[in-house]
Amino acid sequence: MADETGWPRRTPRRDEITEILPVVGDDDTGALTVAADDEGIDGQTDLEHDIGDPPDARTRGATEEASRDARTAPRATALLAGAVRMGLSRLGSVILAWLRTVLLSSLPRLGKATLRRSPRLAAALGAGALLRASFPSVNWWWAAVVAFALLSWVLTRPATTVAGGFGYGYLCGLSFYLSLLPWIGTLVGAVPLVALVALCAVFPGIFGLSAVVVRRLPGWPIWFALLWAVQEWLKCTVPFGGFPWGVVAQGQTDGPFLPLARLGGVPLLSTAIVLIGCSVTAIALEIVSWWRRGPRIASGSGAPADAGPPPAVVLPGLCICVVLLLSIIVWPQARRSGIGSGNDPSVTAAAVQGNVPRLGFDFNAQRLAVLRNHVRETLRLADDIRAGVAPQPQFVVWPEDATEIDPLLNSDAAQQITAAADAIRAPILVGALTDVPGTNAGKPAYRNTVIVWNPRTGAADRHDKQIVQPFGEYLPWRGFFRHLTALADMASNIVPGESTGVVRAAGIPIGVATCWEVVFDRALRESVRNGAQVLTVPANNANFNQTMSEQQLAFSKIRAVENDRYVIVASNTGISAVIAPDGRELARTQFFVPTYLDTQVRLKTTLTPAGRWGPAGQGLLVVSGAAALLVAVRHNRWFPRLNRRRFRSVDESDAPSAGSGDDKSSGAGEPEVLLGETGHQTAPEDDTPPEEGGRHSAGRHRGAT
Structure with missing residues (x-):
């Protein structure tokens, strides 16, 4: 009721x-x-x-x-997470126990195998170390040639298999990148460094694998060099937009082959160095082979020396001569551009290095102090100009992130920049972090911008960074990497912008590549194609050390030669520099010192072959390397055999089925007619080994790798 x-x-x-x-x-x-x-x-x-x-x-x-469900949901989630962690822990323990058992049982066999391969292992590791020695700050450009001579010797050994080629290439990559990138470990720790090195080493491993495939083709040094061009292109493309740091050309800024960048840019310069190293190995191997078989020919047991094919040293020797000839042809043009011959107008440009309170990720904790440092150094330059110590510049370049405070929104920051521009009486290219309109306040987004700041009138033209740095300016897979390092939450959320790569200051078209952009071929090439007459690289190296700054400066030298332009590098901590079109440093600063550069540069309008046809040249190298790999696979008979069938006559319907005993006897005495790959009738292939009287014009000997 x-x-x-x-x-x-x-x-x-x-x-x-x-x-x-x-x-x-x-x-x-x-x-x-x-x-x-x-x-x-x-x-x-x-x-x-x-x-x-x-x-x-x-x-x-x-x-x-x-x-009640809402109260129990967090508890259930926590229990599930605990169960997952416990399961992963148990799985890890099982895997570790299995690995320990496998390693202990295979240690004797592994030791013997390592001992047999020790010369090749040492050569692969030494090749990586020598390749690193060609880079700043060692700058032994010739070490890269020796490195590829050693690596190609390892990859052409008959005992090196396809899997071994990947392994030796991977070891070379580990040795190279681990010694090239230690400055990353000092900043973010060992785990991100090891992960990056392990990923980068995959690409030399791919090269080693491919090189073993093509080594049986005639003229293997050429195919090795083309395959290296393929792996560099691949590494500059994936993942996350690529990581061009460590291309072979980066270590050739003090070498005699740098003018080749004027012809084909970074891809051609890297390919040329690899070609020289591999050709040296080919010549050395042929000399050793000739020395060993010389006594037999001299004793009269062999055929006359002039009866055989041309010596195998001809092609590699020709390759070396071609590279040297091209370098000699291009060098005078680069040299004339570097010394300023011609009728190109000259202007005075300044670069300000204001310094930061401290190095590391937290350098911008005192954002106002960083801005004041650059304002103070610009005012000192203005005082020197009035005193007659320094010439009056037409424009001034500030570094990337000279102000972390958006001057377009913050009146105090805008007022200080305007005061500096008024004092210097010239527009300033200000590196600033600007807010993206319309973004969520809880998840703000920014753009890395270079703003032309004129005296009295303020902000004018701007360049928004188009190629942003993964794991530095934005973090892909943020949720995943947060479990690996606590630094994941420190990554910014900088989004790429739309820009032509050119800003106008004092009527001068100036190309801009902001820090990370300079390592990519396309950035400053597009600036030059869009009319830039001088190039600038505002950089922020406060997160790193001097070794990194030296390596980055090498890219600016290559861009100067590649595009036939003066390059002005402005870094907040160093190294700032002015680079001539032949790659020489006209002026430079010390690291972590507040100072400025004020010098004359020439405005140039010519387009180099690399600027005109650079992408097409790289595409040709990549396609040629890929084609060589496919031809080698076919040459080695690694493709599945095509289905072949016999041509049957109309009255052959009553013939015995294939595989019967009568079929085997009835065909005796008559050659079998096959359907070749082109659809024409061909004779059957001779698969008899050479030692039994047969010949293999396209196949490989039994037992070969």
């Missing part, structure tokens, strides 16, 4: 229930509740309302059930 409100007077006892109610849940069928409710009497199970109960009772029951 219920009163006028519809609520039951009391909860009936079990012995009073005379009607059987279906237990189907909390709905309008009048089901018995499964679990005791908090409002039950003495812990007894309550009866659910019947159809006549008021709607608010049903609503309250649903609300209470939802609140």
Whole structure:
């Protein structure tokens, strides 16, 4: 019974229930509740309302059930996470135990195998170390040639298999990148460094694998060099937009082959160095082979020396001569551009290095102090100009992130920059971090911008950085990498912008590549194609050390030669420099010192072959390398055999089926007619090994790798 409100007077006892109610849940069928409710009497199970109960009772029951679910959801999630962690821990323990068992059981065999391969292992590791020695700050450019001579010797050994080629290439890559990039470990720790090195070493491993495939082709030094061009292109493309750091050309800024960048840019310069190293190995191997077989020919047991094919030293020697000839042809043009011959107009440009309070990720914690440092150094330059110590510049370049405060929104920052521009009486290219309009305040987004700041009038033209740095300016897969390092949350959220790569200051078209952009071929090439007459590289190296700054400066030298332009590098901590079109440093600063550069540069309008046809040249190298790999696979007969069928005559329908004994005897004495790859009738291939009288013009000897 219920009163006028519809609520039951009391909860009936079990012995009073005379009607059987279906237990189907909390709905309008009048089901018995499964679990005791908090409002039950003495812990007894309550009866659910019947159809006549008021709607608010049903609503309250649903609300209470939802609140119970909400209270238990975090607990269930925590239990699930704990179970997952425990399962992963157990799985890891099982894997470690299995690895320990496998290693202990295979240690003797592994030791013997390592001992047999020790010369090749040492050569691969030494090749990586020598390749690193060609880079700043060692700058032994010739070490790269020796490195590829050693690596190609390893990859051409008959005992080196395809899998071994990948392994030796990977070891070379580990040795190279681990010694090239230690400055990353000092900044973010060992785990990100090891992960990056392990990933980068995959690409030399791919080269080693491919090189073993093509080594049986005539002229293998050429194919090795082309395959290296393929792996460099691949590494500059994937993943996350690529990582061009460590291309062979980066270590050739002090070498005699740098002018080749004027012809084909970084891809041609890298390919040329690899070609020289591999050609040296080919010549050395042929000399050793000739020395070993010389006594037999001299004793009269062999054919006359002039009866065989041309010596194998001809092609590699020709390759070296071609590279040297091209370098000699291009060098005078680069040299004339570097010394300023011609009628190109000259202007005075300044670069300000204001310094930061401290190095590391937290250098911008005192954002106002960084801005004041650059304003102060610009005012000092203005005082020197008035005193006649320094010439009056037409424009001034500040580094990337000279102000972390958006001057387009913050009036105090804008006022200080305007004061500096008024004092210097020239526009300033200000590196600033600007807000992206319309973004969420909880997840702000920024753009890395270079703003032309004119005296009195303020902001004018701008360049928004188009190639942003993964793991530095933005973090891909942020949720995943947060579990690997606590530094994941320190990564910014900088988005790429739209820009032509050119800004105009004082009527001069100036190309801009902001820090990370300079390592990519396309950045400053597009600036030059869009009319830039001088190039600038505003950089922020406060996160790194001097070794990194030296390596980055090498890219600016290559861009100067590649595009036939003067390059002005402005870094907040160093190294700032002015680079001539032949790659020479006209002026440079010390690291971590507040100072400025003020010098004359020439405005140039010519387009180099690399600027005109650079992408096409790289495409040709990549396609040629890929084609050589496919030809080698076909040459080695690694493609599945094509289905061949016999031409049957019309009256051959009654012939015995294939594989019968009669079929084998009936075909005796007549050559089998096959359908070749082109669809024409061909004679059957001779698969008899050479030692049994057959010949393999395109196949490989049994037992070869």
